[in-house]
Amino acid sequence: MNKEWPLWEVFIRSRQGLDHKHAGSLHAADAAMAIENARDVYTRRMEGVSIWVVESKHIHASNPDDAGALYDPANDKAYRHPTFYDLPDELKHM
Amino acid sequence: MEINLEKHFQDTVDAEIKIEPKDWMPEKYRQTLLRQISQHAHSEIVGMLPEANWITRAPSLRRKAILLAKVQDEAGHGLYLYSSAETLGISREEMYDQLHTGKAKYSSIFNYPTITWADMGAIGWLVDGAAIMNQVPLCRASYGPYARAMVRICKEESFHQRQGFELLLTLSKGNEAQKRMCQDAINRWWWPSIMMFGPPDDESPNTLQSVKWKIKRFTNDELRQKFVDVSAEQVKLLGMVLPDKNLVWNEARGHYDFGAIDWNEFWNVVKGNGPCNKQRLETRKKAWEDGAWVREAAMAYAEKKKEKNVKAA
Ligand SMILES: [Fe+2]
Numbered sequence: 380m381n382k383e384w385p386l387w388e389v390f391i392r393s394r395q396g397l398d399h400k401h402a403g404s405l406h407a408a409d410a411a412m413a414i415e416n417a418r419d420v421y422t423r424r425m426e427g428v429s430i431w432v433v434e435s436k437h438i439h440a441s442n443p444d445d446a447g448a449l450y451d452p453a454n455d456k457a458y459r460h461p462t463f464y465d466l467p468d469e470l471k472h473m
Numbered sequence: 474m475e476i477n478l479e480k481h482f483q484d485t486v487d488a489e490i491k492i493e494p495k496d497w498m499p500e501k502y503r504q505t506l507l508r509q510i511s512q513h514a515h516s517e518i519v520g521m522l523p524e525a526n527w528i529t530r531a532p533s534l535r536r537k538a539i540l541l542a543k544v545q546d547e548a549g550h551g552l553y554l555y556s557s558a559e560t561l562g563i564s565r566e567e568m569y570d571q572l573h574t575g576k577a578k579y580s581s582i583f584n585y586p587t588i589t590w591a592d593m594g595a596i597g598w599l600v601d602g603a604a605i606m607n608q609v610p611l612c613r614a615s616y617g618p619y620a621r622a623m624v625r626i627c628k629e630e631s632f633h634q635r636q637g638f639e640l641l642l643t644l645s646k647g648n649e650a651q652k653r654m655c656q657d658a659i660n661r662w663w664w665p666s667i668m669m670f671g672p673p674d675d676e677s678p679n680t681l682q683s684v685k686w687k688i689k690r691f692t693n694d695e696l697r698q699k700f701v702d703v704s705a706e707q708v709k710l711l712g713m714v715l716p717d718k719n720l721v722w723n724e725a726r727g728h729y730d731f732g733a734i735d736w737n738e739f740w741n742v743v744k745g746n747g748p749c750n751k752q753r754l755e756t757r758k759k760a761w762e763d764g765a766w767v768r769e770a771a772m773a774y775a776e777k778k779k780e781k782n783v784k785a786a
């Protein structure tokens with residue numbers, strides 16, 4: 380038998396109140412082991428208060444080649460940003 | 474088409490925008506990165522061996538805890554680097570295989586023996602020091618996953634060098650035997666350490682391309698000079714000397730001049746004839762083979778548990 384342990388992506392919440400952020404990846408036989416290994420390699424210096432792991436094969440990613448078309452709808456909508464609006468300087472608290 | 478892709482790639486790199494795994498990249502870029510990253514990963518892993526040699530014999534609990542933490546960090550560094558190499562489409566097993574069959578190299582410095590406790594200090598100060606000098610610019614490497622791994626590694630490395638210097642400083646204030654041990658370790662580690670930066674610029678033809686691709690930011694000789702300059706000052710604080718009669722400050726250059734490096738020794742160790750090449754590789758292979766049943770059992774257990782869960786659902 381020669382079967383490689385699957386690859387897992389590790390996400391760490393560094394402080395209560397912050398998002399989980401991708402920290403890296405590692406191999407492990409199952410989720411419990413992936414969390415323990417993540418603890419050992421990614422939180423040795425108190426870098427985290429919560430760990431998520433997900434098998435890498437379950438992650439679907441957008442294709443960078445499609446970036447043009449994919450993000451095009453957002454490209455010409457400057458009016459979605461507050462700076463688009465021309466307002467008098469006297470206007471306060473807005 | 475190919476030309477346009479290459480141009481777009483180089484423009485991206487020139488604009489200091491990172492290349493990510495799914496982006497188009499020249500095959501040669503991918504190969505260069507793969508070789509460099511996996512070699513670096515192997516170095517972190519094999520690099521644990523010379524230091525592990527002293528864990529059980531550390532002179533105090535404090536020193537033992539520090540050394541353990543350092544060696545554990547190196548294992549982590551190996552992992553970060555292997556993971557970033559995997560994003561380039563190579564499997565972990567393939568890389569291990571390359572290491573175990575001798576197809577891939579690791580840093581030659583780890584083929585030298587650690588014969589006294591002072592070697593733990595010299596390794597921290599000089600070997601980790603040279604590694605840091607090399608690695609800090611790599612935090613800005615053009616390949617995203619590599620750069621991110623290096624940021625994490627560099628954060629962790631700085632204690633490695635400091636604990637080594639502190640260890641030597643303690644010995645340098647000790648009795649005559651301890652002082653001698655300290656100087657002896659510096660004598661043995663100095664030259665191999667400055668060889669760590671690799672062959673001189675006129676003999677490393679790939680450097681130019683790597684600089685253009687922003688994988689490297691400085692040449693081997695530039696980094697080596699920087700390292701000599703800082704070490705020549707640091708050694709004074711130890712009241713010790715570097716084993717180089719030709720080491721002298723050159724006012725005109727604003728750098729230290731130093732003696733000729735014995736590149737024959739370097740290439741000899743690279744080719745496998747260093748004092749510990751065989752031992753290191755055998756230890757590494759044995760660890761991998763002895764661990765096989767654990768890896769298999771863990772996998773079998775995980776699969777059985779999964780099956781059970783499916784049935785229960
Ligand atoms: Fe390291």
Ligand SMILES: [Fe+2]
Pocket residue numbers: 517550604
């Ligand atoms: Fe390193």
Ligand SMILES: [Fe+2]
Pocket residue numbers: 547601630633
């Ligand atoms: Fe280190």
